[in-house]
Amino acid sequence: MTDVCLRRPLQRPSDAAIALTGVGKTFLPSGSEVVALTDIDLTVGDGEFVAIVGSSGCGKSTLLRLIAGLMPVSTGRVEVKGHRVSGPDPGVGIVFQTPVLLPWRTVRRNIELQLDVRRLGRSQHGKEVDRLIALTGLAGFENSMPYELSGGMQQRVALCRALIHNPDLLLMDEPFGALDALTREQMNAELQRIWMETRKTVVFITHSIMEAAFLADRVVVMTPRPGKIREIVPIDLPRPRTFETFRNPVFHEACDRIRSLMSASGLME
Amino acid sequence: MTDVCLRRPLQRPSDAAIALTGVGKTFLPSGSEVVALTDIDLTVGDGEFVAIVGSSGCGKSTLLRLIAGLMPVSTGRVEVKGHRVSGPDPGVGIVFQTPVLLPWRTVRRNIELQLDVRRLGRSQHGKEVDRLIALTGLAGFENSMPYELSGGMQQRVALCRALIHNPDLLLMDEPFGALDALTREQMNAELQRIWMETRKTVVFITHSIMEAAFLADRVVVMTPRPGKIREIVPIDLPRPRTFETFRNPVFHEACDRIRSLMSASGLME
Amino acid sequence: MRNAIYPALTAVILVGAWYLAVLFFEVPRYLLPLPGEVVTRLIEDRDFLLRHGWVTTYETLGGFALSIVIGIPLALLIVSSSTIDRALMPWIVLSQTFPKIALAPLIVVWFGLGLVPKLIVTFLVAFFPILISTIVGLRSMERDMDELRLSMRASVWQTFWYFRLPLALPSLFAGLKVSVAFAAVGAVIAEWVGANEGLGYLLLTANANLDTPLLFAVLVLLMVLGMVLYHAIEMLERLLIPWHATIRLKTGQPSF
Amino acid sequence: MRNAIYPALTAVILVGAWYLAVLFFEVPRYLLPLPGEVVTRLIEDRDFLLRHGWVTTYETLGGFALSIVIGIPLALLIVSSSTIDRALMPWIVLSQTFPKIALAPLIVVWFGLGLVPKLIVTFLVAFFPILISTIVGLRSMERDMDELRLSMRASVWQTFWYFRLPLALPSLFAGLKVSVAFAAVGAVIAEWVGANEGLGYLLLTANANLDTPLLFAVLVLLMVLGMVLYHAIEMLERLLIPWHATIRLKTGQPSF
Amino acid sequence: QTKLNFRLDWTIYGSHAPFYLALESGLYEKAGLDVSISEGQGSATVTKLVAQGGDQAGFIDFGSMVRGVEQGMPLIGVMRVISGVMCVISHEDVAIRTPQELDGKVVAYAPSESTGQIMPALLAANGVDPAKVSVLTPATGAKNAVFLQRRADAIPANTNVQIAQLEAQGAKVSYFKYSDFGVDIMNNGIVFNADYAKANPEVVRGFVAATQTAFEMARKDPKSALDALVKRLPQQERNRTILARQLELTFDALETKATHGKPLGHMEASDWESMQALLVKYTGLPRAVPVETLYTNEYLPK
Ligand SMILES: Nc1ncnc2c1ncn2[C@@H]1O[C@H](COP(=O)(O)OP(=O)(O)OP(=O)(O)O)[C@@H](O)[C@H]1O
Numbered sequence A, B: 001m002t003d004v005c006l007r008r009p010l011q012r013p014s015d016a017a018i019a020l021t022g023v024g025k026t027f028l029p030s031g032s033e034v035v036a037l038t039d040i041d042l043t044v045g046d047g048e049f050v051a052i053v054g055s056s057g058c059g060k061s062t063l064l065r066l067i068a069g070l071m072p073v074s075t076g077r078v079e080v081k082g083h084r085v086s087g088p089d090p091g092v093g094i095v096f097q098t099p100v101l102l103p104w105r106t107v108r109r110n111i112e113l114q115l116d117v118r119r120l121g122r123s124q125h126g127k128e129v130d131r132l133i134a135l136t137g138l139a140g141f142e143n144s145m146p147y148e149l150s151g152g153m154q155q156r157v158a159l160c161r162a163l164i165h166n167p168d169l170l171l172m173d174e175p176f177g178a179l180d181a182l183t184r185e186q187m188n189a190e191l192q193r194i195w196m197e198t199r200k201t202v203v204f205i206t207h208s209i210m211e212a213a214f215l216a217d218r219v220v221v222m223t224p225r226p227g228k229i230r231e232i233v234p235i236d237l238p239r240p241r242t243f244e245t246f247r248n249p250v251f252h253e254a255c256d257r258i259r260s261l262m263s264a265s266g267l268m269e
Numbered sequence C, D: 001m002r003n004a005i006y007p008a009l010t011a012v013i014l015v016g017a018w019y020l021a022v023l024f025f026e027v028p029r030y031l032l033p034l035p036g037e038v039v040t041r042l043i044e045d046r047d048f049l050l051r052h053g054w055v056t057t058y059e060t061l062g063g064f065a066l067s068i069v070i071g072i073p074l075a076l077l078i079v080s081s082s083t084i085d086r087a088l089m090p091w092i093v094l095s096q097t098f099p100k101i102a103l104a105p106l107i108v109v110w111f112g113l114g115l116v117p118k119l120i121v122t123f124l125v126a127f128f129p130i131l132i133s134t135i136v137g138l139r140s141m142e143r144d145m146d147e148l149r150l151s152m153r154a155s156v157w158q159t160f161w162y163f164r165l166p167l168a169l170p171s172l173f174a175g176l177k178v179s180v181a182f183a184a185v186g187a188v189i190a191e192w193v194g195a196n197e198g199l200g201y202l203l204l205t206a207n208a209n210l211d212t213p214l215l216f217a218v219l220v221l222l223m224v225l226g227m228v229l230y231h232a233i234e235m236l237e238r239l240l241i242p243w244h245a246t247i248r249l250k251t252g253q254p255s256f
Numbered sequence E: 001q002t003k004l005n006f007r008l009d010w011t012i013y014g015s016h017a018p019f020y021l022a023l024e025s026g027l028y029e030k031a032g033l034d035v036s037i038s039e040g041q042g043s044a045t046v047t048k049l050v051a052q053g054g055d056q057a058g059f060i061d062f063g064s065m066v067r068g069v070e071q072g073m074p075l076i077g078v079m080r081v082i083s084g085v086m087c088v089i090s091h092e093d094v095a096i097r098t099p100q101e102l103d104g105k106v107v108a109y110a111p112s113e114s115t116g117q118i119m120p121a122l123l124a125a126n127g128v129d130p131a132k133v134s135v136l137t138p139a140t141g142a143k144n145a146v147f148l149q150r151r152a153d154a155i156p157a158n159t160n161v162q163i164a165q166l167e168a169q170g171a172k173v174s175y176f177k178y179s180d181f182g183v184d185i186m187n188n189g190i191v192f193n194a195d196y197a198k199a200n201p202e203v204v205r206g207f208v209a210a211t212q213t214a215f216e217m218a219r220k221d222p223k224s225a226l227d228a229l230v231k232r233l234p235q236q237e238r239n240r241t242i243l244a245r246q247l248e249l250t251f252d253a254l255e256t257k258a259t260h261g262k263p264l265g266h267m268e269a270s271d272w273e274s275m276q277a278l279l280v281k282y283t284g285l286p287r288a289v290p291v292e293t294l295y296t297n298e299y300l301p302k
């Protein structure tokens, strides 16, 4: 395959798949208010793969929710595909931080839920469901109920569900957090392949700096509460990235840079 | 601190904190039966730190449940502190794979749940609760409800809850899975310190090979379904391990060994 | 089959206790006849009893069906809008706080003495538990799942069908169980409002005529009707929500 | 205060509709008196009505309290053992499937005409919804949480108090709401069994004398009693389970 | 003073006033009795209460008492009070004055009402085919409404209860009594628990005598009787006109043909026999019992 690295100048937000300007989010829980995000300016190009890293509780999931249109911003403006967000975009696929499977549906039916709700014929996509199940190593568990699955298996079902309708915008919140190192690597490779084939726009939250650097065009490093963007680290590596990439000094430089940015912002507040 | 590495010969199971002999576990769900574990023989010495790695769905959590006395074995025998297991041991602290917080209790009250149920005076342990909250970076969120926390914060609450009653046997199922790299490193260091100070017996499930090698006296590598012990890798490194350890070739050898064992057993079945 | 043992045992104990009570405490027969007398009556008058029993059965089923058909959508409506909730709930609670029989004259004059008033009264007695339980069930969706359905852009109807209804089933079934047990009572009350057939009618006659064996025969039939309906609902529950903890724990995983 | 608007509005609409109905459809007064007449009656006879109302109120509260005090532990017992479940449930269902009033003579003879039979009948009418809802609530503990409480070696009592009860609260409150709305009806029925005071007794009198204004005055009092109790339970719910989705969603997070 | 619990058949109606007169004017007290009067929920329930002895005496429909005795209840009728009040009420403008005119008409009554249950006897006695009379069966409370709405042409009723109520609603009614058409039966009387009566004959005698005097006094001065009732139950003040009319009609119905001219309370075996015959034939009473077990005149003043 050829190098399909897609970094481009992104002056005009309208060009972008996602554009956040001056976004802030404050929660008003029972006690004192929590400022989860302030002053977020971020533009994600069409077909770009952006990873977000930051310490636990810094607002990554909140940011994803704002982009997904799952909650309104407190200040600022979120645009997806040029439109101000006021609800989830039809072309979005989300992997949540927890698997959120319906306990009354089998593995297969949980994946098909996406098809059912979007009125995409279950039978037409049957093959695709099978393919994703095989890809994620769930073959043989199609008819298991969620409570019969291990933590990692549940997460993989959620992954399949987010992919089955072939969305052009993929929002993933630590999708591989519950997977072992090797399965995770395999999944990374798969995700890259899918991304290169279909040119989806991806926003990918991860705790693994290496995973972020391996997958993303740009890595957004966030500071802890109140969550701000500290720096955006471009990853200037050719695609497809393979395990050769791990030996590339550019890769290690990027990783070190991200790591030092995170350390600098303090481990936790 | 001095080197307190505790590996000893463990011929007599009765010496051991945990002894599994010929343990197997088969689930009989709605569909076909799932053999989660077969032929597990494992002895964990008193005060030993054992890590378990293995691909997703290979039976790690199931193994932990058997040791914890949360479910009966299908075959074989599990002994904890010389007694056949027929329920959870009083001196056990468990971190589950999911946080399992009570939604009607604040962070602080969730940690205190362990004290309440075990009738350990809430007031006597007040300082200890504060200390753990500060240690895990949850200060300021004592009175937040679980749904107001991020995924990683919830996991940290669960960690505090497992430690507050100072158990001598600690069973941890991916306790740091939802934490960012740096918080995770800090937590690793903390866990090592606590372990060295209090000489707890620890069984620690993780997906991070480096974490396993960094923390454990021995790393149990499991094969995928049906879950078996492939090999037990001893980690012959002095304590306390610090970030110097990462430069130690012994460490890297161990990691490579674990990695190759896992690859050899096939990524997934 | 094993499930039938306990109810059967219960029946045996009940009848035994009844028998002994009558004999030992010398309860006069006109207050509490012997089981045998009631059974004799049940057998002798079976055609007559079954005919009236059948009337009450279909009134019960009709009223219960109406409770479901109106109760569940009503719950959905109330859950979907807090304005509707606040506007409707007071009325509904109101409708529960007085005995229906007190409105007998109005009911008879407006709805006559046919099937309609029976269905209305039975419905009024039986729908409230379904409504309240369904509301709690429908509302028990946590943020996680709500975000999932939002992200899928599920319509109101889809949200109900794919998410809220299955989630609500355990609670809904609790409502159905209470409701079905009350439905038979509702039908009897409906017959007291005005009827010349049905078990409620028989109860009135038996009472006026001091015909205690008949009274108890009718009560036995009512119990049988109620029990059958209740257990039918329970079986349906087992069928529909085997995935739920309520049922899983009951059927029992092995544990220490 | 804002919460009072809707019920108030409801009352206004109800009275308005009632007024217009009487005037336009020329409903005869002996079927449906004018609101004014009922209000006049309420004011004129206030001492007398309040005295009887008070009797019914404490019967209602007593029976309701009994339902809670017996219903919840009973639910716990049933949840804790499937043998007890299967042995007791049939009896309990049985107790619900026939009209209590049919056993009036037995009840009167065994328990006299004092407060005891009133409490028993009210209890019999009101406890079932609490029982069933509590059972569902108590059983709704998922494996995760069950393992947590096992790992802590929580005793049966602790399991109930720290885990099952809080989990059961939303469902339990559904039961309480149904139950409290029925309790007043139960008290009225209990008074029909035999009483010289209380709103149920007044209903009988009003009915016998074709005294429709009195009948409606009593119904109004019953409604007020039921509504007050219902809303008291609802407020308690808000107080006790602000953490639950049922309530969280109602109070409303901002959303699109 | 001997305590005596006396239970009325139903909630208050005008015929009850003399009992309160006896209470208020001290008649019971003079007889050495401390009587407490309670309202009832229908004769069927009251028979059981008296049989159980919780109440020693009741103002009970004799028909219900007969059923009770047949079932083995220890009851004894000691004083006949109201007789022949059963009637058929119709609207004056379409008056029904004879049983024959019921042919093809609609009547309404609750299944539990003895007046309704006996109606076939009335029809049979007058050559009317009961099948030609349609019956609506609303709840007791709804019966009057159905009649006032003219859903029913007529209702079987008791002269001393419903007529006054219907008139109070502004209805102009016409009625005829069963007793004028061959069905002449006793209605309510004083029933004692038989065991109690046997053990306490003086109490029964005293109560019966006082009651008899009270009815005489009330007939002469109905207002005093009503005053006494209202004094005890102030909320009845508002029903005074109805009560007065009910009481007035009560005095027209204190004897059967067989007891004409006899003192109030006196009973004749023939009345009991004909009553039982009707109950057996029309209302499912399994069998007639010996009349001696039903009543006695021995407690009446000589
Ligand atoms: N619904 C809510 N109500 C109140 N506070 C909230 C809510 N959701 C999130 N927060 C707060 O916002 C902050 C950011 O949370 P968020 O879940 O975005 O963190 P995160 O970066 O995803 O962390 P993690 O890596 O641990 O998942 C946290 O301090 C959290 O307590």
Ligand SMILES: Nc1ncnc2c1ncn2[C@@H]1O[C@H](COP(=O)(O)OP(=O)(O)OP(=O)(O)O)[C@@H](O)[C@H]1O
Pocket: A147, A148, A149, A150, A151, A152, A153, A178, A180, B027, B028, B029, B034, B035, B036, B054, B055, B056, B057, B058, B059, B060, B061, B062, B063, B097, B225
């Ligand atoms: N309650 C259950 N019923 C049926 N099958 C089960 C049950 N629990 C676990 N299993 C099966 O047992 C196997 C091992 O599960 P387990 O949760 O132990 O895996 P794991 O090693 O912890 O995986 P992960 O790393 O993904 O958490 C899986 O195949 C799972 O499907």
Ligand SMILES: [Mg+2]
Pocket: A060, A061, A062, A097, A173, B150, B151, B152
């Ligand atoms: Mg998060």
Ligand SMILES: [Mg+2]
Pocket: A150, A151, A152, B060, B061, B062, B097, B173
């Ligand atoms: Mg696991």
